[in-house]
Amino acid sequence: MIFGSKSTIGLDIGSSYIKAVQVKDVKDGYELAMFDMIPTAPELIVDGAVIDSLRLVDFLKELRSKAKFKTKDCVISMSGHSSVIIKRITLPEMSEDELEESIRFEAEQYVPFDIDDVNIDFQILGPKEEPGQMDVILVAVKKDIINEFVTVVKDAGMNPVIVDVDAFALENMYEVNYEIQPEANTVLVNIGASTITLNILKGGISAFTRDSAIGGNIITEAIQKEFNVTYEDAEKLKFGESVEGVSSDEAMSIVYSASEDIFTEISRSIEYFRSTAVQEEINEVILCGGCALIRNFDEMLAERINVNVSVVQPFRNVRIPSKMDSAYIEEMAPLAAVATGLALRRHGDR
Numbered sequence: 001m002i003f004g005s006k007s008t009i010g011l012d013i014g015s016s017y018i019k020a021v022q023v024k025d026v027k028d029g030y031e032l033a034m035f036d037m038i039p040t041a042p043e044l045i046v047d048g049a050v051i052d053s054l055r056l057v058d059f060l061k062e063l064r065s066k067a068k069f070k071t072k073d074c075v076i077s078m079s080g081h082s083s084v085i086i087k088r089i090t091l092p093e094m095s096e097d098e099l100e101e102s103i104r105f106e107a108e109q110y111v112p113f114d115i116d117d118v119n120i121d122f123q124i125l126g127p128k129e130e131p132g133q134m135d136v137i138l139v140a141v142k143k144d145i146i147n148e149f150v151t152v153v154k155d156a157g158m159n160p161v162i163v164d165v166d167a168f169a170l171e172n173m174y175e176v177n178y179e180i181q182p183e184a185n186t187v188l189v190n191i192g193a194s195t196i197t198l199n200i201l202k203g204g205i206s207a208f209t210r211d212s213a214i215g216g217n218i219i220t221e222a223i224q225k226e227f228n229v230t231y232e233d234a235e236k237l238k239f240g241e242s243v244e245g246v247s248s249d250e251a252m253s254i255v256y257s258a259s260e261d262i263f264t265e266i267s268r269s270i271e272y273f274r275s276t277a278v279q280e281e282i283n284e285v286i287l288c289g290g291c292a293l294i295r296n297f298d299e300m301l302a303e304r305i306n307v308n309v310s311v312v313q314p315f316r317n318v319r320i321p322s323k324m325d326s327a328y329i330e331e332m333a334p335l336a337a338v339a340t341g342l343a344l345r346r347h348g349d350r
């Protein structure tokens, strides 16, 4: 994982949309230089791995010319429980250099893959209360998955300068846009088409992360099955539109019942976090990703897990210039949460 310094494009290659964001440093903060996205075809990326790289390259090229990318440098990210492992671990206190030497050895017991098959990175979070101990965040990503994405991005004529993970991109996006609550537990949850990424911040520092292999696709599939419609029509119905023979209201009842499995998954992860430490309250949930656009999804989730839920504002502290279509950008903003975190990567890198 290499770190760059120039203004780069945050490129979030999802299984249903590719999103690109570029942010400029201006005198008093940040300004949006670009936000664009295109839908891809189903089954190009499955379970976090590239299945059809040729077609994915074409979609990337299409976005690149549609959005008129002005730089080749980009930051990409990985997600998915079968390719990314993030663990918060406790180790004997040591220097960064010492840990660099021993991290592979330390990581072996936490990573369920062959240690030679993963790239490993870490961040020391600082000393613990018990003397001689420190907390470390360990990240392991499968090399072959990284290589697939890097190759696709290069074949599309881009230059990937950093490979990140979705959970940390969300955290980075949060840090730029929100005030850290020192006493609070905040859940960042990104619900995409096939993955839920959850990152629970305790006083602004990641305490627990989880990627689950479920997302908005299950809703699309439920609509397809119920009304016997195509994938495209099912997506329209999910977006609140009507199609021939099916009204939007009819579809919405299926949307809500199919969302239940997503709520259950989120609820389970939160309960697991609560159970690992005594008396952990969750103060708020910030909802990111395409599913945040489903009508009333935030309210339904809030009711289900009994926690305050708000829809993410990734451009809260990023000015949108007047020449851009700010109404459209604000509407689509939840889809840009990961890409924005990636675009802001050059600032305060870990």
Ligand SMILES: Nc1ncnc2c1ncn2[C@@H]1O[C@H](COP(=O)(O)OP(=O)(O)OP(=O)(O)O)[C@@H](O)[C@H]1O
Pocket (backbone or CB within 6 Å): 013, 014, 015, 016, 017, 018, 079, 191, 192, 193, 194, 195, 196, 215, 216, 217, 220, 235, 238, 239, 240, 288, 289, 290, 291, 293, 294, 295, 335
């Ligand atoms: N306007 C909308 N209304 C309702 N749902 C929407 C809307 N726009 C997108 N979605 C849904 O959001 C999901 C796509 O979100 P997102 O782009 O965050 O996923 P992704 O990054 O492509 O997927 P993943 O990260 O799981 O690979 C799809 O399931 C899509 O149907």
Ligand SMILES: [Mg+2]
Pocket (backbone or CB within 6 Å): 012, 013, 014, 015, 192, 193, 289, 338
């Ligand atoms: Mg995604």
